[in-house]
Structures are given as structure tokens and as C-alpha cells.
Amino acid sequence: MTVNLxxxxxxxxxxxxxxxxxxxxxxxxxxxDSSTLTALCKEILGEKAVAVTAVSPTYPQExxxxxxxxARDIGIRHIVVETNELSxxxxxxxxxxxxxxxxxxxxxxxxxxxxxxxxxxxFEGTNFSDLSGHRPGFRAVKEMEDxxxxxxxxxxxxxxxxMIARRMGLSVSDKPPLACLASRIPFGEQITAERLIRVGKxxxxxxxxxxxxxxxxxxxNGLARIEVGKNERKLFFDAEIMDKIVIELKKLGxxxxxxxxxxxxxxxxxxxLEDT
Amino acid sequence: MTVNLxxxxxxxxxxxxxxxxxxxxxxxxxxxDSSTLTALCKEILGEKAVAVTAVSPTYPQExxxxxxxxARDIGIRHIVVETNELSxxxxxxxxxxxxxxxxxxxxxxxxxxxxxxxxxxxFEGTNFSDLSGHRPGFRAVKEMEDxxxxxxxxxxxxxxxxMIARRMGLSVSDKPPLACLASRIPFGEQITAERLIRVGKxxxxxxxxxxxxxxxxxxxNGLARIEVGKNERKLFFDAEIMDKIVIELKKLGxxxxxxxxxxxxxxxxxxxLEDT
Numbered sequence: 077m078t079v080n081l082x083x084x085x086x087x088x089x090x091x092x093x094x095x096x097x098x099x100x101x102x103x104x105x106x107x108x109d110s111s112t113l114t115a116l117c118k119e120i121l122g123e124k125a126v127a128v129t130a131v132s133p134t135y136p137q138e139x140x141x142x143x144x145x146x147a148r149d150i151g152i153r154h155i156v157v158e159t160n161e162l163s164x165x166x167x168x169x170x171x172x173x174x175x176x177x178x179x180x181x182x183x184x185x186x187x188x189x190x191x192x193x194x195x196x197x198x199f200e201g202t203n204f205s206d207l208s209g210h211r212p213g214f215r216a217v218k219e220m221e222d223x224x225x226x227x228x229x230x231x232x233x234x235x236x237x238x239m240i241a242r243r244m245g246l247s248v249s250d251k252p253p254l255a256c257l258a259s260r261i262p263f264g265e266q267i268t269a270e271r272l273i274r275v276g277k278x279x280x281x282x283x284x285x286x287x288x289x290x291x292x293x294x295x296x297n298g299l300a301r302i303e304v305g306k307n308e309r310k311l312f313f314d315a316e317i318m319d320k321i322v323i324e325l326k327k328l329g330x331x332x333x334x335x336x337x338x339x340x341x342x343x344x345x346x347x348x349l350e351d352t
Numbered sequence: 353m354t355v356n357l358x359x360x361x362x363x364x365x366x367x368x369x370x371x372x373x374x375x376x377x378x379x380x381x382x383x384x385d386s387s388t389l390t391a392l393c394k395e396i397l398g399e400k401a402v403a404v405t406a407v408s409p410t411y412p413q414e415x416x417x418x419x420x421x422x423a424r425d426i427g428i429r430h431i432v433v434e435t436n437e438l439s440x441x442x443x444x445x446x447x448x449x450x451x452x453x454x455x456x457x458x459x460x461x462x463x464x465x466x467x468x469x470x471x472x473x474x475f476e477g478t479n480f481s482d483l484s485g486h487r488p489g490f491r492a493v494k495e496m497e498d499x500x501x502x503x504x505x506x507x508x509x510x511x512x513x514x515m516i517a518r519r520m521g522l523s524v525s526d527k528p529p530l531a532c533l534a535s536r537i538p539f540g541e542q543i544t545a546e547r548l549i550r551v552g553k554x555x556x557x558x559x560x561x562x563x564x565x566x567x568x569x570x571x572x573n574g575l576a577r578i579e580v581g582k583n584e585r586k587l588f589f590d591a592e593i594m595d596k597i598v599i600e601l602k603k604l605g606x607x608x609x610x611x612x613x614x615x616x617x618x619x620x621x622x623x624x625l626e627d628t
Binding site for chain 2: 215296299301302306309310312313314315318319321322331333334335336337338339344347348
């Protein structure tokens with residue numbers, strides 16, 4: 077395994093050098109995948125690598141600070157740009173492939189940033205494990221010229237990336253996966269700034285009250301369905317904490333405040349596409 | 353308070369005698385209100401009082417046995433009739449006043465039973481506390497001739513009825529309030545036999561797994577929102593029990609299985625009528 081991983085890393089370093097040597101912009105969210113990729117790019121390409129974070133209403137507010145801090149630790153040049161997928165009607169009506177539209181807009185933006193820097197390529201952090209799931213956003217990656225997915229194209233799994241992050245001593249190595257706030261809203265229900273802000277606030281409040289780290293507040297038309305890591309469900313086993321969460325989330329306008337007994341898992345929102 | 357209650361009971365006994373002396377059928381669900389009313393009627397009217405339970409897909413299966421047992425304890429003649437509100441289109445489409453249609457059908461049925469027995473009146477167990485809530489079913493009571501609500505018409509609160517039940521030594525005196533299974537389905541979502549059966553089964557399973565007594569499984573278009581008595585929430589504080597509930601309810605076809613953090617309260621489904 078380790079030998080194999082070292083060989084894979086060697087191939088990856090070569091890939092990064094080849095595709096990035098004329099300058100590369102890395103789509104940098106502050107999550108494990110893009111942070112580890114960014115650290116490697118900085119190591120291999122030096123000043124020819126620039127991290128770009130696209131901030132928008134779908135990006136959890138508290139993550140911006142975190143991303144800035146991680147970029148500083150890595151020592152890479154970091155640019156924050158604003159995007160607004162809420163101005164794209166295709167995204168707002170929230171179809172099953174909404175990620176396609178969002179990523180398309182994102183990469184057009186990042187390619188512009190690259191162009192302004194005199195750079196050629198864009199890297200993004202999709203990993204090999206992601207490809208087995210529902211990833212309409214990846215279609216946008218494949219359609220764009222000069223946009224690469226070093227992890228996915230070199231078959232790196234999430235676990236391998238975490239291992240590399242640990243070896244490099246990155247603070248994000250055990251960070252739970254992030255996801256765009258739009259993933260809290262069932263397909264077909266309209267995405268609005270208000271709903272995204274509400275969900276973001278609800279998650280911050282619950283993290284503060286319970287100490288949970290892996291959390292999604294899904295907004296089913298005003299019914300909050302709270303998913304927490306399976307091992308973190310016990311942080312909710314307290315009637316007083318439950319009452320506090322109810323009070324705070326009702327203040328935000330939720331009509332019902334519920335905890336998903338199953339806990340967090342990826343892809344749970346795909347069930348909203350099924351017939352009842 | 354007690355003096356006052358004794359006086360009220362005296363007036364109530366008089367009311368029951370006056371309205372029921374030519375024979376009365378009591379709408380008898382096996383809940384606290386109708387059981388206590390039935391016991392009083394038996395005491396005051398003897399053979400002139402007959403308890404009738406209307407069984408239908410909206411009536412929780414396990415309650416039939418319970419009602420039979422309570423009637424036997426009281427020593428009253430007990431007739432079980434079948435009704436089927438699911439054949440009433442007005443009920444099935446589940447409008448905000450669905451209870452009106454159901455109760456209308458019910459009282460027509462009970463008046464028929466009364467007629468066949470040579471009886472004149474029908475009693476039903478709505479209490480005074482209920483009147484402050486959302487009770488479109490009560491409109492049907494008021495519209496029907498010879499249908500009376502001895503508790504409501506004599507201002508008996510739920511607490512007073514429980515007190516009388518305790519004094520009479522009735523087994524149901526501390527029984528949690530029942531409610532028609534249709535109350536588990538949000539207004540506007542169609543009521544079907546399948547959904548009612550599913551909700552009924554889910555509640556039986558959860559009662560068995562947790563020991564909870566006050567329970568509603570609300571079915572929000574395939575998302576189960578479990579309401580348990582506020583003091584019973586702690587019966588769910590066990591990840592293994594949560595996992596078991598998820599497995600069983602998913603077998604029944606629920607897509608999401610959630611616990612309402614607020615616990616049980618009456619009228620929670622009225623929120624589905626509000627705009628988001």
C-alpha cells in the first residue's frame with residue numbers, strides 16, 4: 077500500500093508539473109482535497125501556483141476565514157473572488173444537475189483569473205472516490221479545456237489524500253467533508269439567498285450548542301432535518317439542548333426541527349428525486 | 353375546586369339523564385373522554401346507554417382490543433361498526449376541515465345505530481379544552497340534531513375528566529390522548545389506506561422498541577417526523593435504538609426517519625397550512 081502510494085505520488089507530482097508548469101490556478105475551498113492539492117502545487121510549482129477561493133452565498137461563511145488561514149500556512153498566494161450562482165436561473169430552479177451549471181460558471185471565472193495572471197491551467201480537487209457517486213458537476217470539468225482534476229485523473233481516493241495531508245502536516249487532514257450549502261435544499265425547491273443564509277446560520281448555532289463537527293441542516297420546505305455524524309448523534313442526547321436548538325431554529329423561520337435518526341451520509345438528498 | 357367540580361358533576365348527571373333517558377348511543381373510541389362519559393352514562397342510564405365504536409382505517413388497530421376491554425370493565429353493551437371515510441372524496445383529499453366530513457359521516461352512522469335500537473340521542477366526548485383548538489369536526493356535531501357533547505356543553509376540561517376517571521377507578525384515567533391516524537398526514541396530501549396502515553405500523557414498532565406511550569409518526573410525503581412526549585424523548589437517547597427504528601421504518605417505505613426535537617404537541621400539523 078505505502079509503496080504503491082509513493083509511486084502514485086511520484087506520478088502525481090509529474091502530472092502537476094507537466095500541466096501546471098506554465099502557471100496554474102487551483103480551485104481552493106479550504107477542504108481536505110483542495111488544500112492538499114494546493115500544498116503539493118506550491119511545493120512543486122512555487123510562484124507558478126495561485127490558490128483561488130470563490131465566495132458566494134452557497135459557501136459557508138465561517139469557511140472563508142478557515143481557507144485564508146490554510147492558504148497562509150501553506151504560504152501560497154491566495155485570491156478571493158466573488159461568484160453568484162444565484163443569478164443563474166438554471167441553478168436557482170435547483171434541478172438534479174444544478175452542480176453542472178454552478179461548476180461551469182465557476183471554471184469560466186477561474187479561467188479568467190488564470191488568464192489575467194498569464195497562467196494557462198486550472199486544477200480542481202475532485203477525487204477518485206467522488207466519481208462513484210452522483211457528480212453532475214464533474215461533467216463541467218470534463219467539458220472545459222485546460223481544467224484538470226489531478227486527484228481523480230491519478231486515481232487518488234479520499235483516504236489516500238488524507239494520508240498525504242497527514243504526512244505533510246496539514247491542519248485540515250481530519251477535517252470533515254464540506255459541501256455547498258445548496259446541497260441542503262431538496263432538488264426542485266428553489267434556491268434563494270435567504271434559505272442558504274438560514275441553513276448556514278442554523279449549522280453554526282447547532283455546532284456551537286452541541287460541539288458537533290459533521291453536520292448538515294437539510295431544509296425540506298421549512299422542515300429542518302439535521303444530519304450529524306453517526307458517532308456524533310450522542311451529542312444531541314439531552315432534552316435541554318434539544319429545546320435550545322428548537323428555539324433558535326424556529327427564530328430562523330423553520331417550522332419543524334428534526335434530527336435524522338440515521339445520522340449523516342452522503343447522497344441523502346437524492347431520495348427527494350424518487351417518487352413516493 | 354373540588355366543591356365546584358362536584359357541583360358541575362351534579363349538573364352533568366342531570367344533563368345526561370335528561371338528554372339520554374330515551375336511550376343514547378355513545379361514540380366510544382376507548383380514549384379517556386369517551387370512556388369516562390360511557391362509564392357515567394352506564395351508571396345513570398343503565399341499559400338505555402350503548403357504546404358504539406366505529407372502526408375504520410383511520411383508527412389505530414391496537415385500540416380496538418383496548419376499547420373492547422374498557423367497555424367490558426364498564427359493563428356496558430358495546431357495538432362495533434365499520435365506517436369508511438376513505439370512500440368520501442372530501443375526506444381523502446385532506447382539506448384543512450377534513451374532520452368535518454369524517455364526523456358528519458360518523459354521526460349519520462351512529463344515528464342509524466340509535467334508530468335501530470329505538471334510541472333517540474347520540475353523545476360524543478369532545479371536552480371544553482378541545483374547543484379552544486382547531487376543531488372543524490365539532491361543526492358537524494353542532495349541525496346534527498340529537499347529537500350532544502356532554503363534556504363540552506357543561507364546560508368540563510380535560511383535567512377534570514381525568515380526575516373523574518380516577519375517582520371512578522377507570523383504567524384509562526392516565527391514558528395519553530388518542531388521535532385519528534389521518535392526523536399524521538399533512539393537509540393537502542392525499543389520505544390513503546396504505547399511508548394510514550404504514551403510520552399505524554410505524555407507531556407500533558417504535559412503541560415496542562422504545563417503550564414510549566405518547567407518540568405520533570407524522571408522514572411528510574415519505575419523511576417520518578416522530579413526535580414523542582417531551583418527557584419521553586430520552587427513550588430515544590441510544591444510537592442502537594435509533595438505528596433499529598431507521599431499519600424498520602425504511603422497510604415500511606419511509607425515505608427519511610427523523611425525530612422532532614420539540615417532542616409531541618397538539619396542532620403541529622396546522623403549520624403545514626402556512627406559507628413558507
